[in-house]
Amino acid sequence: MEVTVPTWVALSLGFISIIVRWVWSVLDWVWLKPKKLERCLREQGLKGNSYRLLYGDMKENSILLKQANSKPMNLSTSHDIAPRLIPLVEQTVKTCGKNSFVWQGPIPRVIIMNSEDLKDVFTKLDDFHKPKSNPLLKLLAAGLLRYEGEKWAKHRRIINPAFHLEKLKQMLPAFHTSIDEMINNWESLASKEGSSCVLDIWPSLQNLTADVISRTAFGSSYQEGMKIFELLKEQEGYAVKYIQSVYIPGWRFLPTKMNRRMKEIDKEIKGLLKGIINKREKTIMAGEATKNDLLGALLESKFKDVQEHGKNNKNIGMSIEDVIEECKLFYFAGQETTSVLLVWTMVLLGQNQNWQDRARKEVLQVFGSNKPDFDRLPHLKVVTMILLEVLRLYPAAVVISRTTQKKIQFGRFSLPAGVEVGLPILLIHRDKELWAKLAIALILQHFTFELSPSYAHAPSAPMIRPQYGAPIILHKR
Secondary structure, rough: OOOOOOOHHHHHHHHHHHHHHHHHHHHHHHHHHHHHHHHHHOOOOOOOOOOOOOHHHHHHHHHHHHHHHHOOOOOOOOOHHHHHHOHHHHHHHHOOOOOOEEEEOOOEEEEEHHHHHHHHHHHHOOOOEOOOOHHHHOOOHHHHHHHOOOHHHHHHHHHHHHHHHHHHHHHHHHHHHHHHHHHHHHHHHHHHOOOOEEEEHHHHHHHHHHHHHHHHHHHHHHHHHHOOOOHHHHHHHHHHHHHHOOOOOOHOOOOOHHHHHHHHHHHHHHHHHHHHHHHHHHHOOOOOOOOOHHHHHHHHHHHHHHHHHOOOOOOOOOOOOHHHHHHHHHHHHHHHHHHHHHHHHHHHHOHHHHHHHHHOOOOOHHHHHOOOOHHHHHHOOHHHHHHHHHHHHHOOEEEEEEOOOOOOOEEOEEOOOOOOOEEEHHHHOOOOOOOHHHHHHHHHHHEEEEEEEOEEEOOOOOOOEOOOOOEEEEEEE
């Protein structure tokens, strides 16, 4: 006798099966997998806090950050900003040693400080991958920064020619225009008060770098470029909030006020960039010469790549969407890192008058009262030393992370899949920006300066900005 199962029973069993699998996957994500990874790390001698459900160390980190940022540091005694910017990592290394880990929600992050291990992380690309983050963060900037594998290699090949030395030389007039406007404004403010004035230079330097990038990236579309910068700045504020919270899969689909606004901003930025790119592509296709800006160089390189390798090859050329993401990345990374480098350079030179005098003497020896030119910028040895020391003390970012997608042997440790490695960027030097050097040279030609007594030393994460600005006393020369 054949027994038939009623349809509603079959559907109920299927639904229950789905629910059970979903519950199991959530349980595995928030508890079982983290505890398994913790046991594996501890068995190898790595130390850290015990895993706490879902949040890991993030609540403790939030408390430590709030305490650290509640008051300024003492500038005269220390430039050790790690306890202020990465207090959890700094505290963990002190208590557990260099072979330790912290919890980024349910994911353990092994702290890497050995120079040879750092080298391995950056060179063994098949072992260490860029971690998956909240997809909403990609609305801020993606491009070369987030790509890996073939796509990264393709974009790197196409973008490199856009930053050739000759291309940068052609952008020098735009650098001068932006910096001259800032210098003239500062001189006007100083003249109104005799020959000196107190000025918070942080907003000025942010505007300067945004202005330079708008001119060098989009040329005649400069005003549209500035609008894009304003939107990206707003987007960055939302992104910081997401960085400091636990990533919950699916949260981005909820129609929260912040989620809706981030998507609106992304749509508006892409619309502006698409319009600029389409107009520029039409002029290039019509036979007009490419312009001396980043977008022109990028599109020229893109077209040459297609001509040399064939347009039917899927690994050749970039889509408009790809070009948009690279432009967003250039805006965000270039503007932020350079303004941060400039502001801390002036703060440190304002504090150390002897080094400021040495740098000014060198600038006047190399250029006199003439405008700095591209070919003689490499002669600024003292200025270069100063910039590198500033980068050592105040890098533009604090931590770089990578993740393991398979079991790997790393030094004397065997890291399982699903573990992050954290590189405290405070220990890593970054390459200097050429036009940051130009700006400092022009400022030294026109002003002597010192820190205002009202300056409060308060570096803040994630991009190590001055929390309360940077009031400087400017003296016209």
